[in-house]
Amino acid sequence: MTNRISLLPDHVANQIAAGEVIQRPASVVKELLENAVDAGSDTIQLIVKDAGKTLVQVIDNGTGMNSTDIRLAFERHATSKINIAEDLFTLKTKGFRGEALASIAAIAHVETHTRVENEDVSHCLKIEGSQVIEQTLSTQPKGTSIAVKSLFYNIPARRNFLKSDTVELRHVIDEFHRVALAHPGIKFLFFNNGSELFDLPSSNLRKRLVAIFGNKLDSLLVPIEETTSLARLNGFVVKPSHAKKTRGQQFFFVNNRFIRSPFLNHAVSAAFEGLLRPGFNPGYFLFLELDPKTIDINIHPTKTEVKFEDEQSLYAILRSTIKHSLGIFQVIPTLDFEQNQTMEVPYAFKNKVPTSPPIEVDSSFNPFKDSASNRKPKMEQWEGLYSGIQSLPTEEVSSTHSLVEVPQATRVFQLFFKYIVCPLRTSMLLIDQSRAHQRILYERFLSAITTKKGISQQLLFPLTIELNPQQEEQFKSSYEILEALGFEIKHIEKSIEVMGAPEHCPPSKIESVIETLLLENDKESENQHFSYADQVAKSMAQSLAIRPGETLKLEEQHRLLDDFFGCKETTVSPFNKQIFITLEKGEIEQKLS
Numbered sequence: 001m002t003n004r005i006s007l008l009p010d011h012v013a014n015q016i017a018a019g020e021v022i023q024r025p026a027s028v029v030k031e032l033l034e035n036a037v038d039a040g041s042d043t044i045q046l047i048v049k050d051a052g053k054t055l056v057q058v059i060d061n062g063t064g065m066n067s068t069d070i071r072l073a074f075e076r077h078a079t080s081k082i083n084i085a086e087d088l089f090t091l092k093t094k095g096f097r098g099e100a101l102a103s104i105a106a107i108a109h110v111e112t113h114t115r116v117e118n119e120d121v122s123h124c125l126k127i128e129g130s131q132v133i134e135q136t137l138s139t140q141p142k143g144t145s146i147a148v149k150s151l152f153y154n155i156p157a158r159r160n161f162l163k164s165d166t167v168e169l170r171h172v173i174d175e176f177h178r179v180a181l182a183h184p185g186i187k188f189l190f191f192n193n194g195s196e197l198f199d200l201p202s203s204n205l206r207k208r209l210v211a212i213f214g215n216k217l218d219s220l221l222v223p224i225e226e227t228t229s230l231a232r233l234n235g236f237v238v239k240p241s242h243a244k245k246t247r248g249q250q251f252f253f254v255n256n257r258f259i260r261s262p263f264l265n266h267a268v269s270a271a272f273e274g275l276l277r278p279g280f281n282p283g284y285f286l287f288l289e290l291d292p293k294t295i296d297i298n299i300h301p302t303k304t305e306v307k308f309e310d311e312q313s314l315y316a317i318l319r320s321t322i323k324h325s326l327g328i329f330q331v332i333p334t335l336d337f338e339q340n341q342t343m344e345v346p347y348a349f350k351n352k353v354p355t356s357p358p359i360e361v362d363s364s365f366n367p368f369k370d371s372a373s374n375r376k377p378k379m380e381q382w383e384g385l386y387s388g389i390q391s392l393p394t395e396e397v398s399s400t401h402s403l404v405e406v407p408q409a410t411r412v413f414q415l416f417f418k419y420i421v422c423p424l425r426t427s428m429l430l431i432d433q434s435r436a437h438q439r440i441l442y443e444r445f446l447s448a449i450t451t452k453k454g455i456s457q458q459l460l461f462p463l464t465i466e467l468n469p470q471q472e473e474q475f476k477s478s479y480e481i482l483e484a485l486g487f488e489i490k491h492i493e494k495s496i497e498v499m500g501a502p503e504h505c506p507p508s509k510i511e512s513v514i515e516t517l518l519l520e521n522d523k524e525s526e527n528q529h530f531s532y533a534d535q536v537a538k539s540m541a542q543s544l545a546i547r548p549g550e551t552l553k554l555e556e557q558h559r560l561l562d563d564f565f566g567c568k569e570t571t572v573s574p575f576n577k578q579i580f581i582t583l584e585k586g587e588i589e590q591k592l593s
């Protein structure tokens, strides 16, 4: 009988290992940047083409490799960073597995140029799918340049699995942020398709944060600092008033390595308890230093998960330190003030020019013909229901003018600052004000986007919004849709000037709305069930709709109902929530019988 078990050839083993370490261009970026940091570089350049699908290149001015090292670097389990397993517990470097370069070389075309300081010549090595194609000498400056081309060229399934350039670039930028934040002393440059995305000079953490996320962040940072026998904690949290709906600004570094930890994240959230509106997440950039012996970073192939020996104490340190700092920096009173403000902001109907809702009249409808008391109101029957209350003769119902007038005469009122109660002929409607308004806005914005006829209102004072490089990229690809919505925007270097905004978008909301829309753009192809237009309309509706708790004046209530009754769909909100309930006369009578 022939043997059934055989050792896998190296290139196959490497391809399999690559599957674990390299999921997408961003994984290559992470490994190459980390190697450049480990090599003691003080300037690192990242160059990508087509979000890294065509090229990821990292150029550093670190130690470089000699002729033997350059060959060994691409062997599996070849590392200069540990010799014995115990070294893992005193690790100061990013890498240690000696797996990354071998994995990358198994699934791409890799070209390396490298020179150590005291040698005259540099070494150049070309590898394709683990095969050495060429090794030559040349004269390059000290340091290393590794170019990874045609990633996954020999694994079409993986290549096809990659997302759009926008999404992949987003991942690349995320990895870049993580390394750049952990090493503010190193100068970083980042080019995508020939244009510069980041130029980060050597500086400190605060300046690095501002260089990456924009000047606005500077005044929002609350410093965090604590040293205990167990750990040293430092960094910043973002003032709770500027918490975001996304988790884009949550960074934990343990011994200068970016990690994900739902547990530590929970500790931070606990410190913010009571200070955040529901659905908002705290922003933080926190660095923990611990004795490497008390942690295990070796539990995950891409090294973003960590096990801690004394989790409970860490949790307590984080929570109390952050809570304390939030207190010292007096962010709490500010927030209380802001919360009250949002509760009292009246719904801005007063600036609106009244328009007739586009009601389609069902002239054959006769409200008096209907005898059943358990009838559910349907769109085309709204007017009839109203007219019943008004006891208008049926003939008049067919006049558009009288239809518009009808709700005005109806007695409606607001209940619990949350619902509009609307008595009908044989029933009563309880309408959720927020969901109804979301529906109205959603339909309007969607139609504005699809017809490209969004109505723009000129701003008295144009508004300048600073954009960080990544928002700038997102802006370029969102420009068309913003314009369709009714935004009038000029792109000036590193910022935009907003001269006009869509109807229903008050100046105070413009900045946050645009910020959210730019983020939405990223999710585009990750969420393929919904079109971008649909997502944008939803997101705008959500940001701009009246909230529960807002007082509505009588004419505002009427306007809301008018607009709502003109909607194409009235049963559910854009987020699939029921908008109203009906209380039938019969039901009421039964309850009181």
Ligand code: ADP
Binding pocket: 031, 035, 036, 039, 060, 062, 063, 064, 065, 072, 073, 074, 078, 079, 080, 081, 094, 095, 096, 097, 098, 099, 100, 101, 102, 144
């Ligand atoms: P690891 O980083 O885990 O050691 P890698 O496969 O990423 O494994 O790298 C293998 C080895 O190649 C490293 O240990 C290092 O000695 C060398 N190396 C990789 N990149 C560079 C670089 N940019 N400059 C100098 N040496 C490098």
Ligand code: MG
Binding pocket: 031, 034, 035, 094, 095, 096, 100, 101
């Ligand atoms: Mg490495």
